[in-house]
Amino acid sequence: MSTYPTEPLKCWNKAKELRENFYADYAAAKERGGLRWMGSAWAFDAVPRGLGKDVYTITGEPYAASCAFNRPVSAEFLKASENYGFARDLCSYMRNYWGSILVNKYAFGGEYPKPDFAWTQHICCSHGKWYQNACELEGGDVPLYVVDVGAGAYPPFEPIYEHRVKYVADQLLDGIEWLEKVTGRTFDDELFLEAAWNDIRSTNKWAEICMLNRTVPAPLDEKSIYALYVFGTLEKSSGAFADFYDELYDEVKDRVDRGIAAVGNEKLRWMSDTQPPWGFLNTYRYIELWGAVSIGSIYTYGLTGMWLYDDKTRDLRPRPLPDKKPGTREEACTMLADWHLSKPEYQHFYSPRYKIDMMDAIARNWKVDGIILHYNRGCEGLSIGIAETRLGLIEKGHKVMTYEGNMGDEREFDESATLNRIEIFLETMGLQKPVMGHEETLRQ
Amino acid sequence: MAIEKFQEWYENRHEYQMDWKKRTGNKIVGYFCTYVPEEIFYAFDVLPVRILGSHQMQDVTEPHLFGMFCPFCRDVLAQGLKGKYDYLDGIMIAQSCIQLRQAYTSWEINKNPGWSHYLPMPNHVQSPRALPFLLGEYEILIKKLEDLTGKKITDSDLQRGIEIMNNARRVMKDIYEFRKQDSPPITGVECMYMACAQFFTDAREWLPVAEEVKKELQTRKLDRDPGKRLLLVGSENDEIEFIKMVETLGERESVGATVVVEEHCTTTRYFWDEVEQPSSDPLTAIAERYIARVPCPAKDWPERTRLKQISKLAKDFNVDGAIVIQQKFCDPHETDIPFVRKHLEDNEIPTYFLEFDVTTPAGPFAIRVEAFLETLEAEADLF
Numbered sequence: 001m002s003t004y005p006t007e008p009l010k011c012w013n014k015a016k017e018l019r020e021n022f023y024a025d026y027a028a029a030k031e032r033g034g035l036r037w038m039g040s041a042w043a044f045d046a047v048p049r050g051l052g053k054d055v056y057t058i059t060g061e062p063y064a065a066s067c068a069f070n071r072p073v074s075a076e077f078l079k080a081s082e083n084y085g086f087a088r089d090l091c092s093y094m095r096n097y098w099g100s101i102l103v104n105k106y107a108f109g110g111e112y113p114k115p116d117f118a119w120t121q122h123i124c125c126s127h128g129k130w131y132q133n134a135c136e137l138e139g140g141d142v143p144l145y146v147v148d149v150g151a152g153a154y155p156p157f158e159p160i161y162e163h164r165v166k167y168v169a170d171q172l173l174d175g176i177e178w179l180e181k182v183t184g185r186t187f188d189d190e191l192f193l194e195a196a197w198n199d200i201r202s203t204n205k206w207a208e209i210c211m212l213n214r215t216v217p218a219p220l221d222e223k224s225i226y227a228l229y230v231f232g233t234l235e236k237s238s239g240a241f242a243d244f245y246d247e248l249y250d251e252v253k254d255r256v257d258r259g260i261a262a263v264g265n266e267k268l269r270w271m272s273d274t275q276p277p278w279g280f281l282n283t284y285r286y287i288e289l290w291g292a293v294s295i296g297s298i299y300t301y302g303l304t305g306m307w308l309y310d311d312k313t314r315d316l317r318p319r320p321l322p323d324k325k326p327g328t329r330e331e332a333c334t335m336l337a338d339w340h341l342s343k344p345e346y347q348h349f350y351s352p353r354y355k356i357d358m359m360d361a362i363a364r365n366w367k368v369d370g371i372i373l374h375y376n377r378g379c380e381g382l383s384i385g386i387a388e389t390r391l392g393l394i395e396k397g398h399k400v401m402t403y404e405g406n407m408g409d410e411r412e413f414d415e416s417a418t419l420n421r422i423e424i425f426l427e428t429m430g431l432q433k434p435v436m437g438h439e440e441t442l443r444q
Numbered sequence: 445m446a447i448e449k450f451q452e453w454y455e456n457r458h459e460y461q462m463d464w465k466k467r468t469g470n471k472i473v474g475y476f477c478t479y480v481p482e483e484i485f486y487a488f489d490v491l492p493v494r495i496l497g498s499h500q501m502q503d504v505t506e507p508h509l510f511g512m513f514c515p516f517c518r519d520v521l522a523q524g525l526k527g528k529y530d531y532l533d534g535i536m537i538a539q540s541c542i543q544l545r546q547a548y549t550s551w552e553i554n555k556n557p558g559w560s561h562y563l564p565m566p567n568h569v570q571s572p573r574a575l576p577f578l579l580g581e582y583e584i585l586i587k588k589l590e591d592l593t594g595k596k597i598t599d600s601d602l603q604r605g606i607e608i609m610n611n612a613r614r615v616m617k618d619i620y621e622f623r624k625q626d627s628p629p630i631t632g633v634e635c636m637y638m639a640c641a642q643f644f645t646d647a648r649e650w651l652p653v654a655e656e657v658k659k660e661l662q663t664r665k666l667d668r669d670p671g672k673r674l675l676l677v678g679s680e681n682d683e684i685e686f687i688k689m690v691e692t693l694g695e696r697e698s699v700g701a702t703v704v705v706e707e708h709c710t711t712t713r714y715f716w717d718e719v720e721q722p723s724s725d726p727l728t729a730i731a732e733r734y735i736a737r738v739p740c741p742a743k744d745w746p747e748r749t750r751l752k753q754i755s756k757l758a759k760d761f762n763v764d765g766a767i768v769i770q771q772k773f774c775d776p777h778e779t780d781i782p783f784v785r786k787h788l789e790d791n792e793i794p795t796y797f798l799e800f801d802v803t804t805p806a807g808p809f810a811i812r813v814e815a816f817l818e819t820l821e822a823e824a825d826l827f
Contacts, residue, residue: 163580
């Protein structure tokens with residue numbers, strides 16, 4: 001039944017090890033006399049790297065996704081947040097995260113490791129509040145710095161304005177002084193410049209990796225992509241992660257050259273849009289049994305990767321690396337501000353039109369047959385404009401289905417009903433339900 | 445009574461606005477959030493009107509707005525989709541919450557009046573970097589308003605805009621002073637009509653009526669027992685039916701109440717802070733005002749400054765209790781509410797929490813508010 005050859009990723013175990021070490025390092029930071037900080041996956045993590053080589057982070061979104069993946073742990077955390085008085089309809093990442101603090105349990109074992117400071121960014125209206133509250137729940141003695149990136153859309157969606165880049169860059173410069181003040185450490189510009197370049201090269205490389213998925217058969221499926229894109233959300237300025245993406249690129253390129261498929265029976269390609277219900281990733285494997293592979297999404301491509309949308313060719317292309325590395329603290333802050341303001345996942349905060357254009361570009365250029373949108377009750381930020389996105393994609397001629405769920409709160413995801421909808425969608429696109437024992441296993 | 449005029453404006457906002465346009469020949473821009481600098485619009489002789497919902501059930505927004513977003517933003521969008529504002533010449537939002545932003549972007553996509561503007565109002569208002577950024581954004585807004593009106597403005601036009609808005613804010617604050625009295629001569633409902641009428645009318649036409657009300661309040665006595673003095677705190681609120689229910693409870697039950705002050709973006713957060721005068725640079729003065737005003741919780745970080753304002757209002761207006769009002773799905777307020785409640789309780793202000801949707805379930809809420817008021821009575825009895 002397989003049409004294409006397939007094989008496991010060689011770097012899979014290395015990816016697992018890197019990820020496990022990341023969380024273990026954060027927990028063990030104090031044993032090494034190091035510092036811990038918490039903040040968003042979207043934060044400018046290159047900056048705290050200037051404090052030294054013994055500074056470790058936990059980024060809230062991927063940590064909360066890991067909590068959600070472990071449903072009993074997640075249930076405990078969500079309950080703790082609700083008992084504290086937080087509304088059940090708030091971002092489920094935040095509720096998992098706050099619950100982890102309230103229960104004082106680290107999802108990877110032991111007590112929740114208290115950070116020394118919080119360093120984050122604000123694009124969704126919950127981002128600043130997330131860490132403001134986390135600091136309060138930690139006892140009120142964890143200092144907080146937030147960089148506002150809500151400075152408007154990037155070209156071609158809006159013109160470039162110097163004051164917008166400067167606003168973000170200046171907050172980063174102020175943030176460096178703040179970091180020195182709250183940690184008592186001297187900021188090392190050399191470490192920062194290196195980290196800033198790692199950030200830029202890793203997010204560029206991830207986009208190049210995603211470009212390889214234009215190939216038929218796709219060398220990567222989205223369930224696997226979730227385990228790989230995550231490094232850009234854990235700490236994109238890490239040299240080890242940036243190097244890993246170089247290695248991954250070579251391997252995926254080799255798969256393309258040899259015609260190795262992620263899904264051997266690829267007959268149909270689909271794409272998603274935002275975070276999946278993390279406790280139910282086996283849905284992706286079920287869909288693969290039908291011969292349908294998810295090639296990715298604006299979420300996995302555009303959160304970790306840096307792209308530019310070309311409105312003439314209606315295509316997304318990896319944003320080229322800057323001509324030269326930054327040489328000073330000021331240059332690095334301006335470069336990082338400008339680089340990240342072009343992040344695709346920032347653009348759609350300003351209009352669904354921008355997301356429609358970018359998703360249309362992926363759908364056409366990655367040869368997508370259908371689009372499945374997750375009406376994600378757990379993330380207001382990435383669900384913003386989703387209903388208009390659906391209408392816009394249909395208007396552009398795409399086949400679109402939706403399901404309602406929650407990335408981090410299993411109580412708001414009806415697995416059986418969702419699978420029924422997906423089956424009908426796949427049948428309307430000409431696929432037939434597979435006759436396999438495996439299917440029954442999944443649906444139990 | 446002059447005060448009845450505000451209810452008339454509140455209930456007939458579209459008639460007023462269409463008539464204003466006919467009378468003046470000038471343009472009207474609808475805005476979605478109180479971070480829009482109305483002073484700049486008045487400088488261009490453009491009437492800025494805030495778009496609020498109608499508190500009526502509707503079925504037009506479902507294809508455009510995911511149902512998990514707040515009922516207020518859906519209600520607002522419904523007004524546009526149903527054609528209630530087809531007379532507008534433009535729409536605008538200043539960045540605040542992402543919920544309301546969707547009402548704006550959906551409106552722009554589906555009912556674009558030909559002019560629209562998204563102002564990225566800085567979120568980090570506690571940063572010194574917010575001011576130069578906002579000034580840059582105001583320059584962009586001014587260029588776009590030049591396109592809309594064909595006019596250029598001067599500093600004296602901006603000064604005029606500042607005076608128009610400051611005069612209205614000052615009178616509104618004067619009116620609130622009367623609510624500090626043991627037996628306020630103005631009810632919470634009347635005040636809500638008056639405050640919201642500012643959104644729907646030309647401030648220059650609202651002002652003389654407000655000044656007349658100010659005169660009348662000096663001698664006005666209401667034939668009612670004010671009962672318990674309440675503070676309302678929370679999301680956008682023009683829940684007239686709810687306030688009416690609260691303030692008439694005493695006519696039916698053994699306990700009654702008066703809303704003496706609110707901390708909402710329909711009332712105090714909107715008008716409490718003036719633009720500092722005199723200023724040699726009016727645009728900077730306007731920007732400073734919007735950065736320093738009592739913030740929406742979406743912008744209230746890293747320090748939660750709103751708490752101080754809430755407890756100050758509670759103390760200055762001598763409240764017996766607070767009702768924390770939340771629009772369902774209003775994330776910025778939901779992230780603050782546990783801390784607002786704790787702050788109030790730490791300051792010995794009994795607090796009750798209610799969640800609102802598009803319509804007000806007056807019956808069930810009456811039972812709950814009555815029970816809350818009874819607990820306040822019980823505490824008074826104890827001591």
